[in-house]
Amino acid sequence: xxxxxxxxxxxxxxxxxxxxxxxxxxxxxxxxxxxxxxxxxxxxxxxxxxxxxxxxxxxxxxxxxxxxxxxxxxxxxxxxxxxxxxxxxxxxxxxxxxxxxxxxxxxxxxxxxxxxxxxxxxxxxxxxxxxxxxxxxxxxxxxxxxxxxxxxxxxxxxxxxxxxxxxxxxxxxxxxxxxxxxxxxxxxxxxxxxxxxxxxxxxxxxxxxxxxxxxxxxxxxxxxxxxxxxxxxxxxxxxxxxxxxxxxxxxxxxxxxxxxxxxxxxxxxxxxxxxxxxxxxxxxxxxxxxxxxxxxxxxxxxxxxxxxxxxxxxxxxxxxxxxxxxxxxxxxxxxxxxxxxxxxxxxxxxxxxxxxxxxxxxxxxxxxxxxxxxxxxxxxxxxxxxxxxxxxxxxxxxxxxxxxxxxxxxxxxxxxxxxxxxxxxxxxxxxxxxxxxxxxxxxxxxxxxxxxxxxxxxxxxxxxxxxxxxxx
Amino acid sequence: xxxxxxxxxxxxxxxxxxxxxxxxxxxxxxxxxxxxxxxxxxxxxxxxxxxxxxxxxxxxxxxxxxxxxxxxxxxxxxxxxxxxxxxxxxxxxxxxxxxxxxxxxxxxxxxxxxxxxxxxxxxxxxxxxxxxxxxxxxxxxxxxxxxxxxxxxxxxxxxxxxxxxxxxxxxxxxxxxxxxxxxxxxxxxxxxxxxxxxxxxxxxxxxxxxxxxxxxxxxxxxxxxxxxxxxxxxxxxxxxxxxxxxxxxxxxxxxxxxxxxxxxxxxxxxxxxxxxxxxxxxxxxxxxxxxxxxxxxxxxxxxxxxxxxxxxxxxxxxxxxxxxxxxxxxxxxxxxxxxxxxxxxxxxxxxxxxxxxxxxxxxxxxxxxxxxxxxxxxxxxxxxxxxxxxxxxxxxxxxxxxxxxxxxxxxxxxxxxxxxxxxxxxxxxxxxxxxxxxxxxxxxxxxxxxxxxxxxxxxxxxxxxxxxxxxx
Numbered sequence: 021x022x023x024x025x026x027x028x029x030x031x032x033x034x035x036x037x038x039x040x041x042x043x044x045x046x047x048x049x050x051x052x053x054x055x056x057x058x059x060x061x062x063x064x065x066x067x068x069x070x071x072x073x074x075x076x077x078x079x080x081x082x083x084x085x086x087x088x089x090x091x092x093x094x095x096x097x098x099x100x101x102x103x104x105x106x107x108x109x110x111x112x113x114x115x116x117x118x119x120x121x122x123x124x125x126x127x128x129x130x131x132x133x134x135x136x137x138x139x140x141x142x143x144x145x146x147x148x149x150x151x152x153x154x155x156x157x158x159x160x161x162x163x164x165x166x167x168x169x170x171x172x173x174x175x176x177x178x179x180x181x182x183x184x185x186x187x188x189x190x191x192x193x194x195x196x197x198x199x200x201x202x203x204x205x206x207x208x209x210x211x212x213x214x215x216x217x218x219x220x221x222x223x224x225x226x227x228x229x230x231x232x233x234x235x236x237x238x239x240x241x242x243x244x245x246x247x248x249x250x251x252x253x254x255x256x257x258x259x260x261x262x263x264x265x266x267x268x269x270x271x272x273x274x275x276x277x278x279x280x281x282x283x284x285x286x287x288x289x290x291x292x293x294x295x296x297x298x299x300x301x302x303x304x305x306x307x308x309x310x311x312x313x314x315x316x317x318x319x320x321x322x323x324x325x326x327x328x329x330x331x332x333x334x335x336x337x338x339x340x341x342x343x344x345x346x347x348x349x350x351x352x353x354x355x356x357x358x359x360x361x362x363x364x365x366x367x368x369x370x371x372x373x374x375x376x377x378x379x380x381x382x383x384x385x386x387x388x389x390x391x392x393x394x395x396x397x398x399x400x401x402x403x404x405x406x407x408x409x410x411x412x413x414x415x416x417x418x419x420x421x422x423x424x425x426x427x428x429x430x431x432x433x434x435x436x437x438x439x440x441x442x443x444x445x446x447x448x449x450x451x452x453x454x455x456x457x458x459x460x461x462x463x464x465x466x467x468x469x470x471x472x473x474x475x476x477x478x479x480x481x482x483x484x485x486x487x488x489x490x491x492x
Numbered sequence: 493x494x495x496x497x498x499x500x501x502x503x504x505x506x507x508x509x510x511x512x513x514x515x516x517x518x519x520x521x522x523x524x525x526x527x528x529x530x531x532x533x534x535x536x537x538x539x540x541x542x543x544x545x546x547x548x549x550x551x552x553x554x555x556x557x558x559x560x561x562x563x564x565x566x567x568x569x570x571x572x573x574x575x576x577x578x579x580x581x582x583x584x585x586x587x588x589x590x591x592x593x594x595x596x597x598x599x600x601x602x603x604x605x606x607x608x609x610x611x612x613x614x615x616x617x618x619x620x621x622x623x624x625x626x627x628x629x630x631x632x633x634x635x636x637x638x639x640x641x642x643x644x645x646x647x648x649x650x651x652x653x654x655x656x657x658x659x660x661x662x663x664x665x666x667x668x669x670x671x672x673x674x675x676x677x678x679x680x681x682x683x684x685x686x687x688x689x690x691x692x693x694x695x696x697x698x699x700x701x702x703x704x705x706x707x708x709x710x711x712x713x714x715x716x717x718x719x720x721x722x723x724x725x726x727x728x729x730x731x732x733x734x735x736x737x738x739x740x741x742x743x744x745x746x747x748x749x750x751x752x753x754x755x756x757x758x759x760x761x762x763x764x765x766x767x768x769x770x771x772x773x774x775x776x777x778x779x780x781x782x783x784x785x786x787x788x789x790x791x792x793x794x795x796x797x798x799x800x801x802x803x804x805x806x807x808x809x810x811x812x813x814x815x816x817x818x819x820x821x822x823x824x825x826x827x828x829x830x831x832x833x834x835x836x837x838x839x840x841x842x843x844x845x846x847x848x849x850x851x852x853x854x855x856x857x858x859x860x861x862x863x864x865x866x867x868x869x870x871x872x873x874x875x876x877x878x879x880x881x882x883x884x885x886x887x888x889x890x891x892x893x894x895x896x897x898x899x900x901x902x903x904x905x906x907x908x909x910x911x912x913x914x915x916x917x918x919x920x921x922x923x924x925x926x927x928x929x930x931x932x933x934x935x936x937x938x939x940x941x942x943x944x945x946x947x948x949x950x951x952x953x954x955x956x957x958x959x960x961x962x963x964x
Contacts, residue, residue, distance in 0.1 A: 135851070137850070194666055211935075215848055215914070215916045217881065219916075223702055224939055230694065273611075274611070317792075375689055377612065378610055407688050442685055450691045455692070459692055463693060471694045474699075
């Protein structure tokens with residue numbers, strides 16, 4: 021159905037929506053159902069490099085009951101269902117590779133319950149991370165997980181997202197307390213409670229987190245919140261080489277400094293954000309760091325890191341002292357992906373997502389750089405290096421198939437290196453469409469067989485985002 | 493088969509080990525197989541209040557291959573299998589309610605790989621938490637999770653254990669990076685990698701953590717480690733009432749103080765540890781606290797907590813400044829369970845394990861105290877109150893059925909309160925045998941049905957610790 025999809029997916033049979041189901045959807049959803057091509061196309065694309073296979077129809081859900089009703093119909097007719105938040109997946113999660121319907125949850129965008137006294141909040145899945153932080157700002161609390169895009173929290177839970185604060189605050193894995201989920205048959209269940217910990221039965225919450233819409237559709241998310249730190253300091257430091265920046269990071273982590281953010285940008289990434297965000301950062305490998313704590317503790321942390329950086333030939337720290345300066349820097353960092361796309365007009369990016377134990381990070385990045393330089397494709401690197409996670413993004417011309425092939429080969433080589441270094445093919449983007457082979461290499465046939473068994477048990481008709489993570 | 497088991501379990505059919513399987517086990521394991529009654533009885537008991545239903549045979553496994561071989565035979569003959577570490581479960585996890593064999597993994601007690609540069613360690617399942625900390629002490633790192641007993645790390649993973657440090661360092665949920673697991677069919681799989689985070693497929697690691705031996709048998713555990721803090725301070729503070737101690741805790745957590753340990757002992761618990769460990773603590777409600785960090789940060793944290801405690805009528809802090817004094821206090825805390833059993837010779841304890849959002853903790857504990865006082869059973873309270881988790885243990889005479897009935901009624905009432913307060917019936921001990929009704933109340937029929945579906949899919953012959961969490 022689509023020449024650019026991985027081969028094993030392009031042979032998946034389309035599963036048409038029967039007329040009877042479309043009629044039933046229309047009767048239930050009225051003008052909250054759309055079959056207009058532009059709407060369908062919008063919902064069949066994301067930030068992955070694949071062409072659009074659109075769903076046959078889009079339901080705009082406004083409640084859990086809406087999601088449950090749509091799923092019950094899909095189950096009855098054995099039709100694929102794909103949940104849609106803001107469309108910021110990088111791994112093809114939203115592509116309707118077997119047809120079916122999209123359930124757009126972006127109108128389910130209410131913050132339902134803020135419990136500042138417990139440091140928890142419950143939101144609908146269409147609430148975005150920025151919206152959440154705006155709505156809870158008055159409580160003195162914040163939610164730290166921040167993928168590059170202003171993603172929806174339902175999507176972030178579904179892909180086990182993380183971002184720049186994960187080195188200190190963890191990922192969605194650690195920060196989702198409880199979920200409301202609609203199952204394949206349209207039943208509504210709750211997983212977890214607002215208690216901070218529990219040993220009550222299987223951890224369904226964490227089974228759903230990262231399941232990429234293949235085991236259920238998330239309709240409520242209960243999250244941990246954190247007190248806004250008393251003191252926050254951000255700094256940039258340039259290094260003579262990527263190696264020196266990475267060596268600094270490794271030492272900082274091994275010393276146990278509770279750094280809140282520790283981001284690598286290579287010279288290409290710095291150049292891109294300079295242009296896009298009109299900044300004047302030195303176009304050299306850079307660490308962008310943030311320290312959270314009491315005033316004393318922030319000073320102490322920064323002191324340790326400055327000493328380590330100096331030993332690695334790092335420049336003096338440049339401090340972003342006001343909230344506005346800090347925000348400008350971090351916004352620029354979050355724009356890196358879109359900024360870099362503008363370095364080569366019309367390009368798309370093939371982005372890697374390996375994550376390795378921190379002691380192996382220098383070796384892994386060095387291999388990535390050497391191989392990318394040899395290949396001659398434009399690229400940039402950004403990394404949540406405090407976690408051992410980095411992205412090298414190859415900028416390709418989608419009209420030149422050889423460039424895509426080359427980028428995929430580089431990605432492939434890099435994943436193989438990362439697996440040998442006891443790492444993972446995906447730190448935060450998920451498997452989606454084009455890391456399925458990597459998942460098999462990483463987890464092994466037995467573990468992937470177990471995942472398939474779970475999928476078949478919870479979704480016997482294979483209607484929940486079929487073809488993602490693995491094809492059944 | 494056992495009068496004191498919950499009714500729905502006493503009707504489960506025994507599943508005898510066929511002679512052919514016993515022969516095959518004997519051929520494979522030689523004198524690492526025992527059918528001697530004392531050995532069987534030792535492996536059919538734990539710290540739960542139930543009588544022993546022993547397994548028919550005990551295999552002493554020395555390797556993953558041993559576990560896999562035993563499971564393959566059990567699978568062939570559809571015979572139950574229960575893994576045994578040190579026997580410290582409080583919830584009947586080890587009781588052979590349908591017969592079958594016990595696989596004792598206590599001889600699998602090697603620390604396999606220490607990676608101090610990555611803050612990770614990989615151990616066999618029979619390594620205990622104290623053994624681990626002894627073996628890694630030279631690295632300057634430590635493993636914080638500390639249930640009361642010197643439990644095995646395999647057992648701690650299987651029950652999603654936590655302990656006194658969880659308020660700062662999380663539970664086994666947050667601290668297990670990867671596992672090696674033998675499945676129901678005897679296949680060996682790996683879940684997770686040594687990378688700090690991953691978005692690669694379903695989170696099998698966290699599905700196994702807390703699955704109480706019902707989805708697989710853990711044969712290797714890879715754990716996160718932490719740098720030993722530069723400075724550690726422990727303090728005790730007595731309060732005029734349990735309420736005042738709890739109010740102090742709630743404020744400390746809400747203020748975001750990164751306290752490492754915050755334990756409540758009521759006057760009864762203090763009395764028990766005074767006698768057992770020959771201490772002279774004031775026999776009043778007490779918080780036992782510990783602060784980790786730099787010297788400055790520890791002082792600062794303690795200062796905040798002292799201010800809060802003073803407002804609640806807390807005495808001056810008494811500091812345990814030397815490692816020996818600290819160790820003496822915490823050892824006494826860990827002995828509370830066994831110390832309390834000695835308050836009433838021959839007694840057993842029925843221990844609750846509710847955990848609620850921190851703002852609901854005072855109400856939950858007050859209800860527990862009022863109802864226990866009214867009932868007139870001896871009891872004591874200890875609590876990981878920084879997490880909202882506490883244990884009220886009713887001391888019963890196992891020869892007087894009415895005492896057990898009364899204790900179970902109190903437990904039942906308390907769980908109902910905790911669920912209304914948006915909490916869980918189990919913070920850290922697991923469901924095992926006698927919280928199965930609570931799990932249903934807490935998670936709801938739909939979520940428990942999903943758990944059963946997962947169990948049936950991964951263990952179609954129901955051989956892995958059958959009758960635990962739920963009876964199929």
